[in-house]
Amino acid sequence: MDVAELYRVALCASDPRSGALAGLGETGRASDASLLVPFLSHPRVAMRREAVTALGRLGAEGHEETLSALSRDPVSSVARAAAQALARGPFQGAQLPK
Structure with missing residues (x-):
């Protein structure tokens, strides 16, 4: 059974939940x-x-600029999550904004 497919379907629902995003991050692919x-x-x-x-967990290359912009999100928990995503895996070479 492809658990990630359950999360993909849930994200297409009329009112998706944050848990579906988290689940896809754990079980999905780039x-x-x-x-x-x-x-x-x-x-x-x-x-x-x-x-x-x-997005950071999936290590999806090509989203470094987006994550860099989100590291300046006005909500600190979003900005922190973006900075952590940039700091791990394939994003290690990306520059955080000053």
Whole structure:
């Protein structure tokens, strides 16, 4: 059974939950990054934070600039999650804004 597929389907629901983002971050693949991108600008903080965290966990290359911009999010928990995502894995070479 593909558990990640359950989270992919949940993200397409009319009212997705932050848990689906977290679950996809744990069980998905880098190719799932495109499902996370719309949630990076979600009005709910929990959704933005989980999307950022999931993107960092998936190690989806090509999103360094987006994560760098999100490290300046006005909500500290979102900014911290983006900075942590940049600091791990394939994002280690990305520069945090000053």
